[in-house]
């Protein structure tokens with residue numbers, strides 16, 4: 001449980017951010033809570049350690065935020081009306097179970113749903129939001145979600161679109177299909 005003093009401090013930081021930049025950080029309070037969650041942070045460190053010598057794409061915070069921002073841009077450009085906080089939550093969590101794939105052989109979409117469910121419950125998301133976010137996390141490797149105009153489709157496309165296959169030294173050895181590989185600047 002978050003202490004009252006911590007919550008007040010976060011709210012006051014969010015308020016001053018809004019005053020300084022015009023950005024309403026209050027809208028993102030739950031997404032901020034994910035990035036402060038000990039299980040999320042521990043998983044990020046574990047993934048970084050396990051991928052230290054990986055030649056293919058890594059699954060770090062830069063990737064998570066690339067996915068969030070690409071999905072948010074598409075959502076704005078196409079007027080899809082998906083919540084910013086749900087987009088950022090799904091992006092921050094979609095690969096968070098990667099270390100369990102490396103360590104225990106659990107497919108990372110499933111592992112991310114497990115860890116994500118726990119984290120979302122602790123971070124104040126509503127039951128409906130949690131359901132939508134977990135569906136997007138669980139479906140981010142399923143090409144059936146590719147053309148959907150909802151959170152699932154946004155996360156699927158942003159995940160693939162975030163990878164710079166056109167500039168990648170390991171592209172020839174990568175097991176991604178030609179269809180998945182991104183050869184465009186986004």
Ligand SMILES: [Fe+2]
Pocket residue numbers: 059063067094095159
């Ligand atoms: Fe990803």
